[in-house]
Amino acid sequence: MQHYHHLLALFNAKLEEEIESLKKREPVNLYEPVIYTLNMGGKRIRPVLLLMAYEMYQNRFEEALPAALAIEMFHNFTLLHDDIMDKADLRRNFQTVHLKYSGESAILSGDAMSILSYEYLLKCPATHASEVFTLFTETALKICEGQQFDMDFENLHDVSVADYLKMIGLKTAILLACSLKAGALIGGASDKDAQLLYDFGYHLGLAFQLQDDLLDAYGTTNEFGKNIGGDIVANKKTFLLLKSLELASGNIETELKALLSAKSFDKNEKIRAVKNIYDQLDVVRLSENEMESCYAKAIKNLDKVAVDECKKRHLYSVASQLMKRNS
Amino acid sequence: MQHYHHLLALFNAKLEEEIESLKKREPVNLYEPVIYTLNMGGKRIRPVLLLMAYEMYQNRFEEALPAALAIEMFHNFTLLHDDIMDKADLRRNFQTVHLKYSGESAILSGDAMSILSYEYLLKCPATHASEVFTLFTETALKICEGQQFDMDFENLHDVSVADYLKMIGLKTAILLACSLKAGALIGGASDKDAQLLYDFGYHLGLAFQLQDDLLDAYGTTNEFGKNIGGDIVANKKTFLLLKSLELASGNIETELKALLSAKSFDKNEKIRAVKNIYDQLDVVRLSENEMESCYAKAIKNLDKVAVDECKKRHLYSVASQLMKRNS
Numbered sequence: 001m002q003h004y005h006h007l008l009a010l011f012n013a014k015l016e017e018e019i020e021s022l023k024k025r026e027p028v029n030l031y032e033p034v035i036y037t038l039n040m041g042g043k044r045i046r047p048v049l050l051l052m053a054y055e056m057y058q059n060r061f062e063e064a065l066p067a068a069l070a071i072e073m074f075h076n077f078t079l080l081h082d083d084i085m086d087k088a089d090l091r092r093n094f095q096t097v098h099l100k101y102s103g104e105s106a107i108l109s110g111d112a113m114s115i116l117s118y119e120y121l122l123k124c125p126a127t128h129a130s131e132v133f134t135l136f137t138e139t140a141l142k143i144c145e146g147q148q149f150d151m152d153f154e155n156l157h158d159v160s161v162a163d164y165l166k167m168i169g170l171k172t173a174i175l176l177a178c179s180l181k182a183g184a185l186i187g188g189a190s191d192k193d194a195q196l197l198y199d200f201g202y203h204l205g206l207a208f209q210l211q212d213d214l215l216d217a218y219g220t221t222n223e224f225g226k227n228i229g230g231d232i233v234a235n236k237k238t239f240l241l242l243k244s245l246e247l248a249s250g251n252i253e254t255e256l257k258a259l260l261s262a263k264s265f266d267k268n269e270k271i272r273a274v275k276n277i278y279d280q281l282d283v284v285r286l287s288e289n290e291m292e293s294c295y296a297k298a299i300k301n302l303d304k305v306a307v308d309e310c311k312k313r314h315l316y317s318v319a320s321q322l323m324k325r326n327s
Numbered sequence: 328m329q330h331y332h333h334l335l336a337l338f339n340a341k342l343e344e345e346i347e348s349l350k351k352r353e354p355v356n357l358y359e360p361v362i363y364t365l366n367m368g369g370k371r372i373r374p375v376l377l378l379m380a381y382e383m384y385q386n387r388f389e390e391a392l393p394a395a396l397a398i399e400m401f402h403n404f405t406l407l408h409d410d411i412m413d414k415a416d417l418r419r420n421f422q423t424v425h426l427k428y429s430g431e432s433a434i435l436s437g438d439a440m441s442i443l444s445y446e447y448l449l450k451c452p453a454t455h456a457s458e459v460f461t462l463f464t465e466t467a468l469k470i471c472e473g474q475q476f477d478m479d480f481e482n483l484h485d486v487s488v489a490d491y492l493k494m495i496g497l498k499t500a501i502l503l504a505c506s507l508k509a510g511a512l513i514g515g516a517s518d519k520d521a522q523l524l525y526d527f528g529y530h531l532g533l534a535f536q537l538q539d540d541l542l543d544a545y546g547t548t549n550e551f552g553k554n555i556g557g558d559i560v561a562n563k564k565t566f567l568l569l570k571s572l573e574l575a576s577g578n579i580e581t582e583l584k585a586l587l588s589a590k591s592f593d594k595n596e597k598i599r600a601v602k603n604i605y606d607q608l609d610v611v612r613l614s615e616n617e618m619e620s621c622y623a624k625a626i627k628n629l630d631k632v633a634v635d636e637c638k639k640r641h642l643y644s645v646a647s648q649l650m651k652r653n654s
Contacts, residue, residue: 027472027475027476029475029478029479030475081434084431085431085434085435104412107411107412108408108471108478110438111408114442115441116468118460119465122460122464130449130453133445133460134449137445140442141439141446144439144442145354151435152356
């Protein structure tokens with residue numbers, strides 16, 4: 001992962017520069033929550049993937065960094081607004097913006113972040129600006145669609161695992177896909193390579209989200225930076241829950257449905273009981289299988305990208321590392 | 328205003344087409360509040376101004392309509408999110424989105440509208456796309472800044488009339504300015520003309536907002552589509568209130584401050600009492616004077632635009648009509 005850290009450092013230096021420039025803007029109350037959000041950190045996977053895709057074709061990083069910033073800014077914007085909608089209190093171990101500042105601040109500073117991502121995108125090299133703008137805009141809209149599907153699922157009784165995979169495809173996977181394709185386009189990749197990298201990112205993103213759901217239930221608060229078991233407490237229709245609902249019968253089904261419909265409960269007790277059911281139905285293994293199948297599809301697409309193998313090694317490495325993370 | 332209605336019909340036909348296409352998108356719960364918002368109607372001043380500026384240079388309206396749609400969509404997005412932040416119940420006599428649907432819907436459908444405006448902008452003719460994108464993005468960000476200043480003012484004791492004019496410049500006037508400049512740019516106007524039209528729109532926008540504030544206090548609910556006196560009830564720091572605070576002394580000052588700090592009050596009684604003070608201090612006349620001065624500056628800029636007088640007549644006419652509206 002040495003190379004990941006090299007690109008991360010490159011990106012972080014640029015981000016730091018941008019944060020300094022945001023500090024000079026007014027009104028302070030608009031930009032402070034933006035800076036607070038950016039300073040929460042994170043793995044910066046999307047911008048690093050963008051830079052990795054780009055450097056398979058070019059090495060003038062300056063021309064790819066604005067798009068990397070745009071994507072990281074947009075990603076942080078979606079987290080900020082999602083946290084309001086999900087009434088989340090913690091994000092990466094920081095108090096969420098709507099609690100630290102206010103709901104109004106979180107809405108408006110989020111809106112500004114969405115537009116700031118376009119401000120950065122405008123600094124793309126003119127040769128590929130139009131393609132990158134179109135890709136980014138399509139992606140941004142689909143992410144909103146994914147978030148709406150996610151919210152719709154809360155009130156639906158018949159969500160299938162396939163619906164769930166479609167939803168996380170929109171909500172999570174396509175931004176990884178977009179990052180890789182944007183990097184490739186800015187680097188001057190062929191349309192075919194750009195699309196293969198998109199598909200690589202898409203399936204990697206699915207695997208990544210399946211793992212995120214596993215970590216939400218089986219990670220540890222400190223490493224993961226969210227309250228563990230939050231999805232279980234909220235009856236969030238993850239792969240684990242949907243697969244359990246599909247498989248459960250008899251006493252287990254009765255117990256699971258009782259847990260889901262209970263109006264008042266002890267949070268930790270609910271988490272323990274639901275995880276006990278997950279264990280009985282072996283859904284963690286099924287989720288891992290699905291994750292591995294998505295991962296294998298991702299790798300197949302990367303295999304086909306028409307550049308020297310040695311140029312792809314960083315992407316192979318980061319994909320494999322992402323699957324081993326515990327936070 | 329016959330020509331205004333001609334361009335409005337042209338725009339509305341395009342908008343109707345877009346609404347039909349939005350009806351086919353999924354998830355329905357994301358796009359329904361967007362369609363609901365667009366169907367609230369409105370004068371569509373911004374897109375019509377864009378088309379008027381455009382037709383001073385070109386007459387292939389198809390190439391200007393996407394930008395007109397983008398600006399109307401963005402304007403409606405800001406209204407939608409502002410209504411959440413302002414906890415407004417009515418907009419153009421319709422229930423606001425956050426009440427009709429939910430706060431979450433209003434946030435997310437608003438986010439989608441902001442991105443949809445970029446989707447429309449991507450259909451701009453390539454020759455001027457980059458300039459229009461830059462102008463639009465700068466404007467969009469400034470509008471967020473204006474909204475933040477507006478919210479900041481609620482908690483500040485020393486807001487001046489100059490601060491207020493700066494705020495409405497950002498929050499309202501620059502989108503009119505941007506509409507005119509975008510239309511001019513797409514039509515191929517010189518940079519100088521485009522800037523003059525921007526300045527025309529900016530000052531017209533200031534006059535327009537000053538009038539809006541007057542209508543909020545002195546209009547009638549049915550015509551104006553909002554609850555009359557809402558600004559007064561909310562202690563909103565409008566020109567009328569700020570000028571009153573500047574001028575009030577003795578008993579009037581005491582009474583005004585008591586009205587502003589009262590925690591429980593009868594809404595209609597408060598509106599009556601504050602308007603009584605406005606009358607005593609003659610601030611309506613002062614506001615009208617400021618409005619006329621902004622209007623005169625607007626016209627001066629339009630005078631200088633280097634096209635035949637006959638081509639400007641529609642803009643002169645619409646500017647003059649806007650100043651005579653009662654809703």
